Amino acid sequence: MSINLSKGQKVNLEKKSSGLGEILVNLNWNSRPVKQGFLSGLFGGSQGIDLDLGCLYELKNGRKGAVQALGNSFGNLNQAPYIMLDGDDRTGAAAAGENLRINGNKLPEFKRILVYTFIYEGVANWQQADAVVTIKYPGAEDIIVKMDTYNSSNIMCGLVLFENQNDQTFSVEKIVQFYQGHQDLDQAFHWGMKWKAGRK
Numbered sequence: 001m002s003i004n005l006s007k008g009q010k011v012n013l014e015k016k017s018s019g020l021g022e023i024l025v026n027l028n029w030n031s032r033p034v035k036q037g038f039l040s041g042l043f044g045g046s047q048g049i050d051l052d053l054g055c056l057y058e059l060k061n062g063r064k065g066a067v068q069a070l071g072n073s074f075g076n077l078n079q080a081p082y083i084m085l086d087g088d089d090r091t092g093a094a095a096a097g098e099n100l101r102i103n104g105n106k107l108p109e110f111k112r113i114l115v116y117t118f119i120y121e122g123v124a125n126w127q128q129a130d131a132v133v134t135i136k137y138p139g140a141e142d143i144i145v146k147m148d149t150y151n152s153s154n155i156m157c158g159l160v161l162f163e164n165q166n167d168q169t170f171s172v173e174k175i176v177q178f179y180q181g182h183q184d185l186d187q188a189f190h191w192g193m194k195w196k197a198g199r200k
Contacts, residue, residue, distance in 0.1 A: 025135050
């Protein structure tokens, strides 16, 4: 069984006596080109999509940053920011997709985490990508966040917001809201970081 969140719905992770353990945030999508008729080539319908998974984080000590392949900011699971990105799937063809790992045993260090995805290559065709986020952690049901809102030409999508609840657990809220880029996403959630162009 799994929990399928609706937009704006918020649930708390179940904390066991041993803590939250490692929280895995998996992004999977369809990268295969989809031809939808004569005009598809004009609008990018036959082009594959490369999605990147990442997150903004804010720690209790005031440290803020991003974990993502862009800029080679892959993070660290055992040292701050206690979040790590496993590799970079440039095609979406890898069965495991892309994974963010969060050290849930460091919960008291965190204030909040905003998970996002953006289209690194390809036209902003979110319906074709058909992306799904699955949140897994020990001894609990998976939490599913489907990107079931598609009508946007923006390249970035805020997916899930984790917030520290009295150092007891994380709340998880489905966002699925589109933005023009990192800076717009930052402003929408009042992160207050400075951004510059990067590459991977």
